[in-house]
Amino acid sequence: MNCCPIMIAEKMVRRNISSVPKAVLKPDQHVIENINKNIFTIRNHPGSMKPRSVLIPEPFIKAVVNATADYPVKALLETSEKLNRHLKGRVPPMEKEELKETVEKVQQKVLSRYANVTINNDQDESRFRQMIHNKTQNILREKVYNWRPIKFDVYNSLVYLLGRSAPEYAVLAKIFGEIKSRDIDFIPRSLFDFGSGVGTATWAAHRYWKQNIYEYFNVDISRDINDLAQTLLQGGTPKGNKPKGVFYRQFLPATKVTYDIVISAYSMMELPSLQARLETVVNLWNKTGKYLVIVEQGTNAGFKIVNEIRDFILQVKHEQNLGTVFSPCPHDDTCPRFLLDDGTPCNFEVTYFTLPLGGSSVAKKELYSYVILKKGKSNNTNPDQKWPRIIRPTLVRHKHCVCRMCTANGKLEEVIFTASKHGKAMYQCARSSKCGDLIPATIEESKSQNVQSDENGQILDDK
Structure with a gap:
């Protein structure tokens, strides 16, 4: 959820005695033992989601330079900034x-x-x-928001490339990285990308499974943006070598072929109605072999669409099409953030570096909302499936830290970690963890306790 500057729980830690939820947290002893044996470091514990920041691959940068060589880069960059602002304020059309x-x-x-x-x-x-x-x-x-479909001709496709390829690549690289690290036996052979744009999903998948995926099927309604995506894979020149196993179409195919991983990144917002979105989701889910990834802007509108799709798939009762949430939720219940309805979206953050065109590359932040849906019944064989996920920046204080987490029981819990109460290894794990990370532990129940803390989150002695 919102990982931007904290406006969150400082409201909950006033200089008085208040009833604070007390979660009964049990560390994963296997993880703690491995930390104590130095099998992995505190900062790289199994719940830590990497990468924190993402560099754009050099071949992609070179391809972009070649593809934009005959165009006014300065004007493209200025227009791309306007497009970015427009997309961040975009909401779906009213029914x-x-x-x-x-x-x-x-x-x-x-x-x-x-x-x-x-x-x-x-x-x-x-x-x-x-x-x-x-x-x-x-x-x-x-x-009433004046929603209109965005037409991506040759020029607007280049604008999108300069404005959106870096953050979108970073987001997908982080999401794919989580799948790679948490499901080590998953070796995808095929990928389907709906609303493929300039092909960032293909490039991000190359980062982890280049030697494994033999078919990339890309669908985007714009022929010009499809041509640009293919040109980028050819090194940025139309005469480059055409990559094998990469296909482009303008419309969803009617075939019943399934793909190991299906992606819709920043595309559902561009559909004209709820009915169109759900019909598309049904089509994508039917094409999903194992994982369906949905990503939107980390705004209230983006979160609403992601949650809408999440709930829709979880309601499917057909034996062959059952699904469960792989990430970010450690449960299949109704999203507690959505139920809270406080105007705060469930979103996460990744650091990316802009394309070094027209100047040097600079670090920026991208907020995104997402869900990874896994085909089949939930078997919970992986212990990390029940680990709570941090959904706000960790508050690091003197001799303690505060983590706000979404838990396997479908609730939002706040836990104050200390070395004396949870052990040194568990405390250091929590202290080094960031928003979006999993805490290697389970939370079994909630009670209430009286905790005295000041406006900075510092625990006060009971005197």
């Missing part, structure tokens, strides 16, 4: 019934203001109707 209801409410509100207007003839009535229409439209422009 027809909701829009109709909103229009009627606004119209009635406007009419109520002019209930005492006298209409003497047809001309007055025509002017009155036009005035009501104009005022209604003015209000609707402020209240």
Whole structure:
């Protein structure tokens, strides 16, 4: 969830005695023993999600330089900044019934203001109707988001490349890295990318499974962006060697072929309705062999779409299409963050480095919401499947740290870690963990305790 600067739980730690949830936490003894034996370090414990920051591969950078050689890079960069701002503020289109209801409410509100207007003839009535229409439209422009599909021609495809390829590659590299580290037996042979854009999913998959994946099937409605994606794989020149096993289409295929890993990254927001999104998800889920990855902007709108898809798939009861959440949730229950409805999305953060075009590469942060859905029944054979996930930045204080986590019982819990209470290894694990990491432990129940703490989260002595 939101890993940006903390505006969170400082509200919960006032200078008084308050009832704070006390989670009964049991460290994973196997992990603790391995830490004590120096099999792995504290910072690289099994729940630590790597990489923290992502560098764009050099072949991709060279391909981008070649692909943009004949275009005004400065103008492309300026336009890409505008596109980034637009995408971060983007919300899905309002549903027809909701829009109709909103229009009627606004119209009635406007009419109520002019209930005492006298209409003497047809001309007055025509002017009155036009005035009501104009005022209604003015209000609707402020209240209703003017959603329009984005057309990616040759120029806009290059704009998208410069503005979005680096953060999207970083996000997918981190997500694929989690799958790679937590499911070491998973060796994908095929990948399907819906809304493939400039091909960042293919490049991110190359990072981990280049020697294993023999088929990359990419679908994007824009022919120009498909051509650009293929050009990038050819080194940025149309005459480069065409990669084997990489295919591009403009529409979802009707075949029943399945793929080991299916991705939809930053694409669901571009569909015109809830019905279109769910129909697409059904199609993608039917094509999923093992993992379906859904990624959107880490905004309230992006989180809502991700959660919508998560709940939809988990409601499937057909024996052959059952699914479970692999990440980020350690449970298949309703999202507690969504139930809280406090306007805070469930999102995570990755550091990426911008493309070094028109200047030096700089580090930036990208917030994203995601879910990885796994095909089949939940067997919970991996111990980390029940480990709680940190969903806020860890608050590191003097001799203790505070972790806010989503747990296997479908709840949000806050745990204050100390060396004396949880052991040195467990405390150091928690202290070094970041938002998005798993804590190698299980939480079995919650009680209440009285804890006295100040506004900085410092525990006060009971005196």
